Amino acid sequence: MAKVRITTPDKVPWQVAGMREQSEAAKAILPDGGPASAYKIREPGTAETPQLVELRMHPHEVVELHCHDEDEIMYIVSGEMLLGNRKVGPGATVTIGGGVFYGFKAGPEGVHFLNFRAHIDNSFHLPGKRQFVDAAAPTGVSQ
Structure with a gap:
């Protein structure tokens, strides 16, 4: 059955990836x-x-070299992302095929982006190591 789903920012909590190093800069509120x-x-x-x-x-x-199983599209909302020698800023999109390794660095103001995938994908594979992220579904999503 077709649905309309609305998710507002205040209903979905910010989460921190368990495998991410938590520097003081990362913890800043x-x-x-x-x-x-x-x-x-x-x-x-x-x-x-x-x-x-x-x-x-x-x-x-810095986000280390990794890949995901599914294709993805990243839309830069604010800040800047450095991919190799390329800088991408607000309004830019980055499309990456499933299985393609990439890494990036946030710019001097950080980066805020949306990541779209056609299907659920909790994979995060480092070179030579396959793993999956246990990401819980958001709370407060209305259907």
Whole structure:
């Protein structure tokens, strides 16, 4: 059955990835009450429905070389993301195929972006190591 689902920012908590190093910069609390480096699962996704995750990273934070099983599109909301020698800022999109390794660094103001996938994907694979993130579904999502 078709649905309309609305998720408001105040109903979805910021979460911190368990595998992420928690520096003082990452723990800094921003005006919305959440930490500087965190994520919100806006739409958890299923095998049939899309996934949307909102992420933000503190200034100069490095995300190590990794890949995911599903294709993804990242939309930069604010700040800057450095991919190799390329800088991408607000309004830019980055499309990455499933299984393609990439890493990036947040710019001097940090980066805030949305990550879209066609299906649920909690994978985060480092070179030579497959693993999955145990990400709980958001609370307070109305259907």
